[in-house]
Every structure is written in C-alpha cells, then in structure tokens.
Amino acid sequence: MDTSKEPLFGKTLKELTLVVADLGLPKFTALQITDWLYKKPVGSIEGMSNLSKKNRELLAEKYDFGTVLPTKVQVSADGTKKYLFVTGKHQFIETAMIPDENRTTVCVSSQVGCKMGCLFCMTAKQGFQGQLSAGEIVNQIRSIDEAASVSNIVYMGMGEPFDNLDEVLKSIEILTSDWGFGMSPRRITVSSIGIVPAMLRFLQESEAHLAISLHTPFDEQRKSLMPVQIAYPIAEVVEELKKFDFSGQRRVSFEYILFKGLNDTALHVKELSRLLNGIKCRINLIRFHPVPGTPLVSPDEETILHFKTQLNDRGILTTIRASRGQDIYAACGLLSTKEQNKEM
C-alpha cells in the first residue's frame, strides 16, 4: 500500500461520489469503484478494468486502492487462524478467523490496544495506541485467505468498538450495503463494555446485534474488574437496553467470563436473573484464558455447567462459548500486539 496516497478502500458510496466528482469522472464511476473495492478480488486501481485507462490514471495520481495483506498468519490445531496486520500508522493489530462446521467467523479489531483497562484482558496490558479507520476494520475481512467464505463478523478483537463508533458504524455500512459486501446485519455482532451514549447511537443507527460484556452483576465487584463501571454502571446499561425492542430478529446478548470463586456463585445467578428480568436476551458464558499478572483463574467444567443450568432454570437462555485458538493466543481476551508495536 502506498501510504503517501489516500486509500479508496474504506470509503462509502457517498464519499466515492465526491471523489469522482472532484476528479471530473462520470458519476456512475463511483458505483463501479465500489464493485472493485468490495465485491471483486482485485487489489489495485490498475485492475479496475471497466474504467478507462485515463480514468484509472487520474484515480491513481491521488489515491491508492488501500487494501493491506496480513504480514503473519498463525494456525491453531483446531483450525483457527490469527492474522497480523500493519495499520497506516505502522502499528500492529490482530484478527482471528474461526472456522466451524457451517460458518466462518471473523473476529475483528476496532482499535490498536484499548483504553478500558479490564483486569482480565491481554489487550488492556498494551494500553491504547490508536483508532482504526473503517477501511482498516473492513480490510481484516477482505484481505484474509477465507474472505470469500466469511459468514459472520464479530467486533470482539482488540479495542472497544464504542470508543471508535464513527468508524465502526461506517465499517458496518460498508459491510451491509448493497454497494458494499451486501451482508445481513444479523450476521454481525458488536461487542462492548457498555459506553451508554455510544450504545444508544449504535442501536439507533445500525441493525447489527449487540453483545455487552457483563462479567458480574455486582457494582463494587465490576468496578474492580472493569473500570468503566465507574462511569457507566451495568444497571444503567441494562436500564437503557430495556427501552429497546429485542423481540424481533435483532439480538442482545451478555458475555460473562467465569472466574473461579469470584462470579460463579448462586448469588450471582440470582442477581443476574434480577438484573436481566424483562429483557429478551441470552447469556454467553466464556471460559477464562489466564493472562499474565492477573490473579484470576477459570472454574472447573462442572462449575461452568452448573452455572449454565442454574441460569437456564431461571429462564435465561444461556450458552457456553467454545474456546478456540487458545494455543496461538487467538482466544477471547488474548489478543495483543504490545511486543510488535514496541519493535516498530
């Protein structure tokens, strides 16, 4: 990628319409360009063969196609892959591709590092290095080997999506528009720790699913796990969610990492069912993958299953997320580019 030129990849149809107008190209060229950017497997302006040579030259004077291939790929014993990408600001981000029987899920990053400081997360250990553009988010789907077979996208990689909401919404627009990837928003889930104003805007401006990192229903305990609780308590997050209708196809789920002896008790089951009463949702239980410097451990399988059963018995649909890619540090909470960014 030529970083001295502005990337076309990551621009919306509206933005491309301005680009072509500025260059004096016919208006319909914008739609042709979106085809090349988001639907066809080419990686250069030169490859946009239905544009005249002169128009391609005009475009290439100011713009770069804008996709970036991964610099490294690691493959897990279970088939999960972890891709490493370099951003336009010469920082590293990671992307996980999780193959399953019927689906290929890509877990994308929305920031370089993270500001949120959650106790149990590896990404938090590197602090915050920068925001990703919509193009850099969508590139994580477009530029992997499995691009053609991606069925689901989760914004659960590095970073807090609602701390970079403009670019996240733009990336969803590119993924779901007819002129873009044409995906159903029901194939996309954005995961957040619950920054309330941004969450409300996301719910109004997008149709994608929402997942909230809950991890404990108790205020003081959540403060010690997730500093965001101080500014946006989970009770307030849930109160706001109750104003939205999730009885249709749009889904809200709550992610709950289980920590041994901390948040896996009957008291937590009771308080969770009280907190979530009146909201159609599911809880996704996640096994904790230990990170250095964190005094937390995962409970045994029996406790996890018992916790799930108790919640289901109280009428809350509860599932356990399969741990994937743990051997290559691609599993939930393990993504980090601290070392690579130090070397740059």
Add this chain to the structure above:
Amino acid sequence: MQSTYQNQHKHGLKAVRITGNEEISPNVYVISWERTVGFEPGQVIKITADPQEPPRIYSICSGNKEDEFYVLFNVKPAGILTPRLATMKPGEEIYVSEPYGSFSCDESPAHCIATGTGIAPFYSMIRSGKFNNKTLIHGVSYANQFYFEDFLQKELGNRYIRCCSRETNGVHFPGRITEYLLGRDELPKGDKYYLCGQALMVVEVRDLLIQKGIPYGQIYAEIFF
C-alpha cells in the same frame, strides 16, 4: 445526529458561560463556570465547545463546596475540543453535562495514584475535605507539571509524594510511579488504592500492586476515554 443521541441520554448537555480559563502550566488549563448542582468529589462531567461534536469526559477538580466547577485539561494539538477550549474567554459558552460517576473514596486509608492531569479527582477530594488517611502519589514527566503543588504540599505534607521521570532536583522522586512503588519494601495491604490516568499507567500500576500482594478488589481505577 450526535447531539440527538447525547440529549436522549440522561447525561444530556446544557450551555454554561465560562467564568475563567487560566493556563497554569504550559498547555495545561483550568477552566471554570458557575456551579448550580451538587456533586461528589471524584465525579466526572462531559464537556464540548460545540453541541454537534461528541463531548469529552473530564474529572471535576474543584471542591464540592466551592461556587464554581473547575476542570483541568491539557491541550492535545490534534484534538477537536482542547485546542478550541484553550482559546475560550470568560463569557463564552461551553456545553456540559450533569456530574456523574462513582470514583469516590470512603473514609478508609488509601493511596491515591495519578499521572498528569489524572490528579484532578483527588484534588477535588482534598478541596472537599475528603482526604483523611490518604496519601497522594503524583507522577509527571517534568517538574512544572506538578499542578497545585504549593497547595498540596501545605495540605498534605509528607502524604504528598511526587515522582518526576525526566528531571531531578533532590525534592521529587526521580523516576516513574512504577519505579517508586517497586522500590517500596511493603505497601499497606489493608489500604485501598485509587488510580487515575492513562490506560497503560493504570494497568501497569494495577499489575504491580497485585504483584506486591494487594488484593485486586481493593484497587479502583478511573480511566481516560
């Protein structure tokens, strides 16, 4: 569009007139406006100079009995808000939310640890008379970033520890906060620890405290975002 969603949330914004805006250190300002509502020391407030732009969150640094709200901010040259905020004069309007958040200390003994402008919530607690049994550790790069130093020295005496990573003068601890904490033989395990600053400082100090035997349930952090 952004102003729409801001107004729907209970932390919606209202216009206030600035009463003061003073540069107290290079590129660091204290901006003030009349206080019309109560607050708990440690709470934050959203501020924007333009209601069409997303607001930013700042800790209140004034005492809860003072007539005005004070907010400490440093100018980020590439930022949208702070370069403009720095040029604003008394009488001009900014848009602020009600105070909110729960980064409040109780009466327990505590260490309050901040870097840079992260000192704001602790300064508010001190000015509100809510800093008994507490030690303040402030880390900065240069000595002129020890904001409110004279006042703090007078109020806290030897409960005010200054760490300066890029200058030495025999008064301040020469190094980062993490180096200061590492060098401490023992930290009181029964104390609470309150951290405020950039994400990386928060996670590094928290890891270090845990490594030194402080239960993580006694560590509270306010992050900048």
